[in-house]
Amino acid sequence: MTLLPTLTETISRARTDLRVGLPVVIDGHLAAAVETLAPARLAALRSFGKPVLALTDRRAETLKARAYDGDLARVEVPGDAGLAWLRAVADPSDDLRVPMKGPLFTRREGDPAAHRAALALAKSAELLPAVLMVPVAEPPPGLTILPAGPVLAQLATETALAPVAAARLPIAAAEHTRLHILRAEDGGSEHYAVEIGDPPRNAPVLARLHSACFTGDVLGSLKCDCGPQLHAALAAMGAEGAGVLLYLNQEGRGIGLANKMRAYDLQSQGFDTVQANHRLGFEDDERDFRLGAAMLRRLGFSSVRLMTNNPRKVAMMESHGIEVVERVPLQVGRNRWNDAYLTVKRDKSGHLL
Secondary structure, three states: OOOOOOHHHHHHHHHHHHHHOOOEEEOOEEEEEHHHOOHHHHHHHHOOOOOEEEEEHHHHHHOOOOOOOOOEEEEEOOOOOOHHHHHHHHOHHHOOOOOOOOOOOEOOOOOOHHHHHHHHHHHHOOOOOEEEEEEOOOOOOOOOEEOHHHHHHHHHOOOOEEEEEEEEOOOOOOOOEEEEEEEEOOOOOEEEEEEEOOOOOOOOEEEEEEEOOHHHHHOOOOOOOHHHHHHHHHHHHHHHOOEEEEEEOOHHHHOOHHHHHHHHHHHHOOOOHHHHHHHHOOOOOOOOOHHHHHHHHHHOOOEEEEEOOOHHHHHHHHHOOOEEEEEEOOOOOOOOOOHHHHHHHHHOOOOOO
């Protein structure tokens, strides 16, 4: 057994580096997240060569920049561009007030693998997907070094989960409840399973995959239907005397709470949920529902009656070994504040509402 970090552990370390403003090295490129980059480190990066700004194709489309690499664009950074310019290109909050960011020139030549891996790493760290890249022959000692191809492959694999702890937890919906904590082996978020009653493992269990929503679940936000769905699902399981609710820490459709608030700000400017995510550089939905299948398998379940309006959840469960014998609709919480949001979920995301 070696004491050196595995690739999975190195990726976890790299996430933390990017979040605190440290660059990492990917296939001979220094890579730094624009969101956390400090002026002194920007100057230090420039001392190694001419930087390029890696953006997703979604953000590039908003900026009218050509994404020659398909899923990303490598934008040339002007010599006089400072941190304010980089952040204005990365963050769409002022796009309407200052619409002209260019002209932006993007690269065609060269291998974009390192840039692609850097963007995937930034997303996994819940940062804006905008990374400053500088080629370097001899990287400074002490920086985390990663290979692009294996990083992309690892980030695409299903996250392994391990049970950590479990205990009885009487709740309003059902006094006979047990809370299970499962920890991601890649250093990511812990996820929770709320087991109500003693559901048999050899029969379909009433189940829900519920993505964390601090604003809705905790604060009672009226902008979404998450809080009402959470409590309605628990109440249904309590009334039935058995069920399991999987609470996945994938806030804001997997983009994190900070980016969710950025999306909310864009929605206040007139964009819908999907448009806001795209302007930020994300896909419509960045969540990984494979986590739910992994949690169910860990708990010993192989078939479910799934409480959801999202056909994607059903398909993901069935493609990862969990039989969905019934889809149980969960249509609650519509109000004047979230009516347009729910309409977009139906029309653009395919939810059955």
